[in-house]
Amino acid sequence: MIVEIGHFSLVLALFIAGLQGTLPIIGAHRNNHSLMAVATPAAIIQFILILGSFIALTYAFLVSDFSVINVASNSHTEKPTLYKISGVWGNHEGSMLLWALILAGYGAAIAAFGENLRPTLKVRILGVQALIGTGILAFILLTSNPFLRLTPAPVNGNGLNPLLQDPGLAFHPPLLYLGYVGLSLTFSFAVAALIEGRVDAAWARWVRPWTLAAWGFLTGGIVLGSWWAYYELGWGGWWFWDPVENASFMPWLAATALLHSAIVSEKRDGLKAWTIFLAIMAFGLSLLGTFLVRSGVITSVHAFASDPTRGVFILLLLIVTIGGAFILFAWRGPTLKGAGLFQPVSREGGLVINNFLLTVAAASILLGTLYPLFIDVLKLGKVSVGAPYFESVFVPMMIPMIAIMGLAPLLKWKRGDFKTAIEKLKFAIALSIIGGLFVWILIDRASAFTSLGMTISLWLLTATLTELAGRIKLFRGPLSESINYLFRQPRASWGMTLAHAGLAIAIAGITASSSWKVESIQIMKFGDQVNVAGYNYTLKHVREIQGPNYKALRGTFIVNKGDDINWVLEPEKRFYTDPVMTTTEAAIRPTFLGDLYAVVGDRDEKSGGYITRIYFNPLVPWMWTGAIIMVLGAGISLTDRRHRVGAPSSNKIPAPGIPAE
């Protein structure tokens, strides 16, 4: 019964979304207030209906109602409760329902908290959001209905793919969707502004917090997925340039560019058409990602089992949504006049160049990701584009970007002075060059690339800190005054400092872990020792243990280095029965300089030992720490008064501490 209510409520939501997508837009056009008044309640009702539907599906998973096909194929009575719940979005149908829920959730948030938005803009945003919702809900009901029944109901379900039974992956999809789908809202903002023909500083100010929220969630989601791949797949790698990973990375690059171009639109009344374009592209890339993952057109380790009708439907949705938006853009775009051109040497000049670099980088990834598809469609054979392509294209573009990223915050708006900025940065320049040389001479003479990576990481960190020091007038007055300034920094400035510094730390981790990884594969008998990166690993024993819904082989390594280190690492190889599958659980011990990483494999019949794989992954914890700092930066920036939704449009003088010169 509850399942039918959920199904019915989803159908109702589709109708409400249809109404919300048409009436308010017509109303805003004709200046009919009663039609416009539909938007706010409709957005909230639509959200409540989808929420009801989502709760009904969750309930079916919790009570293991196997008369529902979706539950029967993805759940099992013996599964721990957390994974019964995460099983809801651990499959195609349920995850689309989560997509729709988040989409409607963002709409409801605008309905509830957007009272300061211009009324016509608000109802148009809600209208566009509902049009996307109509498409997604129709997609779910027509091709991917999670509420279909199964008769007779099986005694037990197939179970959830054990690789997905993991706390990291339980929360990876919701976070990722909060990011992906959050970009729908910036898309709706852009389309609504195009319909209205008005993009001003106030518009940019309204868009920024939502972009920032979506960006923060997307960053978190990608990192969580990457972290999961790192410890769960047992290869010691964390990024494979797999099409599905690229599908989440491209919207991230676009959102990063959007985040910065919206600042220029707000502060300098420029880059308006570009900001709108990026908002459309960012969501377009999100939809493209959804298409790539769900249609099975591309070989990826993450692809869902596919059904061609779904692919066609999403492709149509993509074409209608993005095509429609671009036609509107072509029609209305030319009317968006900005304040004119900037000085090349100015903060906005730097932001423009970096925006361009980010976009070109995203485009080159897009090309590499879709290339196999083109070749296949043209019947020129089956090819794939390997990770080296992406590395050799993406990395060189990021080097100038990071150089400018350190410099631009020290340039003033409108007219920056290159000489003064370099003067301020001489310490940062010296330190990063010395750091790079140090790495080259003392650690790794083989790779100029690694030293370059460390140089740009140090440059970004020191330049970001120099900028902070300048803002709080460090060493230019009494220290107490500087500390005072430090605490009075606006939170948005903190956000920038943290996000940039976080990236610098992450780059150090990325560079080190891809250059200096130590790997050792061998057969070990009990008592055997192996030395990896200065640590002595002794395999003590391998025992069979019983988990809640699996059996496992647990290897016990004793790790020694000198006299003070005596750690135990216990990797597992788990055997699940529903469905039949084995998974690897790497044992990881993070240290300041890197992760100790051990995996136990199969028993070698000949020697009676076990195959073991031991890694030392240098600075990997820095990568995760840097990423967490970036997300933290987004979070802190969001609490800034200036970023409140619909903040009053009076342009207040910024808080003290902004460089006075």
Added chain:
Amino acid sequence: MKRKHKRLLFVALGILILAAAASLILFAFKGNIIFFLSPTEITEKSKKNEISPQQRLRIGGLVEKGSLTKGVINRFKVTDLNKSIIVEFKGLLPDLFREGQGIVAEGRYNNAVFTASEVLAKHDETYMPPEVAEALKKSGKWKPTLEK
């Protein structure tokens, strides 16, 4: 600087970035496009000496039942039910690797052995990589039931 000059500077910079990106892409495409071949195609091409030992390739097919010997170097055969190829892979095989299942391997082919640097099996056990399905269709051994 005049307005015209400023515009020119931005346009020039934009073109410079685009040109640099385009050359990077072309250069990277040259070395990193990996062709996918079925075991039958590899056998035929190597007979005609069309495969160089340095060329990176992808092969796909089913892991032949009873062909797997595990160890530090794993050996198994990949088949399209017409021809099969010996594959060697150093390291731990992915968790979803099983005999009879569709896999894709990337590596180099030399002296009738395919030395894989990467073996891909899917996270989803009911999923058949499109390339594997393709390889089976080419060899004429495709059965719709395999799709499950």
